[in-house]
Amino acid sequence: MVNLPPLFSGDLYRTGMALSRPAYRDVICRANRKRTMIPAPLQSIFDRLTVAWHERAIALKAVSFALVGVVNTTVDFSIFWTTATHLHWPLVPANVLAWLVAVTFSYAMNSFITFGPESGRILRWRDYASFAASGVAGMASSTATLFALSYLMPVLLAKLVSILVSFAVNFSLSHFVVFRVRRPRGDAA
DSSP states (O other), rough: OOOOOOOGGOOOHHHHHHHHEEEEEEEEHHHHHHHHOOOHHHHHHHHHHHHHHHHHHHHHHHHHHHHHHHHHHHHHHHHIIIIIIIOOOOOOHHHHHHHHHHHHHHHHHHHIIIHHHHHHHHOOOHHHHHHHHHHHHHHHHHHHHHHHHHTTTHHHHHHHHHHHHHHHHHHHIIIITTTTTOOOTTTTO
């Protein structure tokens, strides 16, 4: 953990610091680089984690992400149930359609609500593709966890743990990859 000078201890919003957020981030990033020999891509993620932790933003975003996920699950289930039961679609196409609509809904809601400042509340095809890919990564991690833990504990408990793993993977990828704060192209520092 980085030892910050007294000026930087405490919550960024409560201290009324004179430094702007970019200056605050630069101080933490420089402090981290002096103390570690982590490869550059991993250092960048570590720097973002450190700043987000100090700004106390991750917890609020995680709660918002979870609430969007609850609504998203309702959308997914409703579309699946309607197409499979009332329209008599086969299970796989009904599930794929439900997942596609749910991922699209989730991307839009997270772009506007959870990660609004980072995305500028603008929908982009590239971000949508990244978000969908992070959903696939979450599903793969959930399935792997469920499969592995099903040998060690009851399946229902393994499923609950796999849901938590999927949430952690999806939120982390959304926060640190899909909706990361991007510098303007003019800043080549």
